[in-house]
Amino acid sequence: MHPQILSVVCIGLSMIPAVATADLILDKIETFFIGGGEVVLEGLPDEEITVRPGADPILVDPNGTFETGQMYVQNYQLADPENQLPILMWHGSALTGNTWETKPDGGAGWNRFFLDAGYDTYVSDAVERGRASWSRFPEIYTNPPFRRTKQEAWELFRFGPPNSWSGEGASVSEAYKGQQFPVDDFDQLVKSFVPRWVSNNAATTAAYDALIKRACPCIIIAHSQAGNFGYRAALNNPDLVRALVVIESVRAPDPAQADAAIVADIPHLVILGDYISDDPVWPRLVANSAMWRDAIRAAGGTFDWLDLPAEGITGNSHMMMMDKNSDTIAKLITDWIEAQNLND
């Protein structure tokens, strides 16, 4: 699409065009790895690998020097950002930065929305996922990984009620009435799933802290598992995290163990989708953020709580950044950010 020239001020041969455009005008997209360090494997026996069916196995030496613990980052830098603070988007468990890119139904995701709203952005793959790579287990990672099944995703992400998943696939499974997730494109979401470990939280937090020191002051939007990484990042970097938006966090700091006063100057916003109250899992998970909310409010801080159906916005799943009305929710976020009057 070409820019539309709305008006022109001609001053001699120079002019200032006022351009209304649907194009994305970037200075650059900078990608990098951050965090982690060197690890050496030694003393492991050769391994047999069969290159082709029927061929004799070859012997491979798994020992050597590697990098581990890094994360991968894409930094979108607008040619003319309207806002000083960039937005960092942190994905959930078993997912990657693809969470924020094109939606499963082909629509534009939140990364594009926030760029169009004038924010520079950072999309990342956390330690162990996607382009961040993963390390050998059990020698470096101490456990084998989990993998998310289609049935688990269908129910945990609240696309349909408990036991509604059909082995025949999403198209014949019962979705919640009014569901905003494009369930016909469920397999596009499933293809984005990556294995996940439960033993890499320390490395993940260290890499996020390193990213914050490079990219911030900033605003962080954290989804699901990353909600707790976001809460921790604010506690670890209270001068650099200027606002925190948490989309359905699974966990939160325990007010008995973390000092909410540290983050009392950082505005927090939690956003919750639909179908939570009758869910067998989500009310208990949401309660973790509610306890942390109460502690921050008791310390004099701002902690807003946006229950979408209570505001008349219905049908949102756990993957609300991929839902059909994702722009509506993103607009609530940018409105909330503007209302905080964040000054760099």
Add this chain to the structure above:
Amino acid sequence: MHPQILSVVCIGLSMIPAVATADLILDKIETFFIGGGEVVLEGLPDEEITVRPGADPILVDPNGTFETGQMYVQNYQLADPENQLPILMWHGSALTGNTWETKPDGGAGWNRFFLDAGYDTYVSDAVERGRASWSRFPEIYTNPPFRRTKQEAWELFRFGPPNSWSGEGASVSEAYKGQQFPVDDFDQLVKSFVPRWVSNNAATTAAYDALIKRACPCIIIAHSQAGNFGYRAALNNPDLVRALVVIESVRAPDPAQADAAIVADIPHLVILGDYISDDPVWPRLVANSAMWRDAIRAAGGTFDWLDLPAEGITGNSHMMMMDKNSDTIAKLITDWIEAQNLND
């Protein structure tokens, strides 16, 4: 950086600006998964996973329904592409689409170069790598993965001569004289390495063929391991692959088993870096492409062979798209493409 308005033609209230700019003006970046399908695991026993050191292990059921065999794609769509044919960039073994993004030294990579040259581009993560995800072994993938060590990369990528790698790291290892790869940033490259399998060639080829049916007619640039996927893609899709550029392929089709006449209408270009003639491995690998070259030429086809040091361009490693003079080589590619007079 803001667009520089060089000249303006005013026609009433409308005008056509001629813009010279260093900005990247995109219609959109579309990401998607393509290829693969459903796989079911059943009958596997529960697995013990230890969530925290000292904690009792939990039992995890690894069975269920998953997707496998997909690849991940980022399609950069210019607002105003100058060329009809997009460029698809295919990375090498143990790497991802990050190969084509920001270079380890922070400079702009080939994806940006080709966008600035007016080509829409596709950057992808092949089956099993990066955001494409990977599947359980040995039940789905039949083998465990390999991992590339620092020493292997240092020598295989011809940053330094055989046995020049020091366990103390790149900064104290002997690099080839005149080396163009930014060896001080070697660890940024190593952090991009992902595990690789040897048993997924059929799935990888199938996903690439699906991508070609969606994205082409096109030009393909394929590096290292992907060189052979590129040669195969041309044989499988001779009407859709309009030109093929192969950067130091490891393998090539065997002229005794593949019919070079099928691709005789597709111009081929091979590019080779420096330090090959004395290398213990590369002369044998390069010979595979030379045999395929001779077969295509015998069938009447165009197969150009660009030996960079023979043309006075010295110091290039196997990772020439990350070398300090990467723009010089990219410009040779766009010049070669233009010289083919490809018409859609």
